[in-house]
Amino acid sequence: MVPEHLKPVPWINQDCKGAGTLHLGGSFEEIAFSEREVWKGNHPEKPYVLVSQPSLFDESRAPKGKHTLWAYCHVPNNSDKDCSEEIINQIERYAPGFRDIIISTHTISAPEFEAYNQNYIGGDINGGAQTVKQLLGRPVFQWDPYKLPADGMYICSSSTPPGGGVHGMCGFHAAKSALKNEFGIRV
Ligand SMILES: Cc1cc2nc3c(=O)[nH]c(=O)nc-3n(C[C@H](O)[C@H](O)[C@H](O)COP(=O)(O)OP(=O)(O)OC[C@H]3O[C@@H](n4cnc5c(N)ncnc54)[C@H](O)[C@@H]3O)c2cc1C
Structure with a gap:
């Protein structure tokens, strides 16, 4: 059980406060729409977002008394668009006030991901298209x-x-x- 004072993100749904991983996308239709948009080469306004809250379970992941939240959304292959705003907006839908508790952010784009590991072609975390x-x-x-x-x-x-x-x-x-x-x- 994660103690109450260690649940920093103001999720509306109480269960989300103790979850290691969250998949944010709204309805099935909304997720399908946003994923299809990416496949067509577009950047959806409301992307499907995967969120991880590692420091809830491992205090070495953040300075004492603070937390790290890690998230990604899909973008067209090799897109260098910074989607931080879209991701924060999606989290805000389910955790109003989240934006106000952010101390700092760090973003890595798809091409930067490939520069970090050449197996991530165009930023593809599966090592190339899963066709x-x-x-x-x-x-x-x-x-x-x-x-x-x-x-x-x-x-x-x-x-x-x-x-x-x-x-x-x-x-x-x-x-x-x-x-x-x-x-x-x-x-
Ligand atoms: C951000 C992100 C999120 C992901 N999310 C998921 C998920 O939710 N679910 C899922 O199933 N998969 C997910 N994946 C995909 C999954 O993590 C990878 O497909 C998987 O880890 C690939 O395994 P691998 O053994 O090929 O490579 P890796 O796990 O990358 O292992 C390669 C290892 O080799 C080491 N290495 C590299 N070069 C050398 C060298 N010259 N000498 C010695 N060691 C070396 C590296 O340090 C590394 O430890 C995600 C990947 C990323 C990047």
């Missing part, structure tokens, strides 16, 4: 995408099927491939 083709054929289309041309070398990570995400399946399949090819062990 059906990419889901099965990354880094290249071949029967065993985990086995590299060099003998005894294998690749996993979000650069292999089934792509980005903290599901662990890329490593699982790469390990299976290595066991089969190197030792004849089928798991």
Whole structure:
């Protein structure tokens, strides 16, 4: 349980005050609309926003007595638009007064994200578009995408099927491939 004095964001919904992660988007239709807009290359006025409140659970994430709030919204690939205002406006809808308790903000754009990690192509946190083709054929289309041309070398990570995400399946399949090819062990 998070103590009352450690719940800084004035969320209207009391359950949100103790949540690690929040998905803000209003109705299903509103989320679908805003996501479709991004897909078309536009910046929606009311984007779907993912919010994390890490310092509620880990006090090392903020100076004593203060808090950090982390959020992102989707933008067209490689867009350098700063969407802080849109994100703050969305949070304000569900936590009126939020803007007034902000001490400072730090923003990172999609191109800056790629500069930080070249695997985030155009800022894509999944290591490239999660299309059906990419889901099965990354880094290249071949029967065993985990086995590299060099003998005894294998690749996993979000650069292999089934792509980005903290599901662990890329490593699982790469390990299976290595066991089969190197030792004849089928798991
Ligand atoms: C902001 C953000 C939010 C996300 N949100 C979600 C989410 O909500 N749900 C979800 O499922 N996925 C999410 N993801 C995606 C997910 O985190 C990634 O797809 C996943 O972590 C990729 O795993 P990976 O093993 O390929 O790479 P990473 O997790 O990036 O691991 C690569 C590791 O290799 C290390 N490394 C790099 N170069 C070297 C080197 N030369 N020598 C030694 N070590 C090296 C790095 O330090 C790092 O620890 C998010 C990603 C980001 C960036």
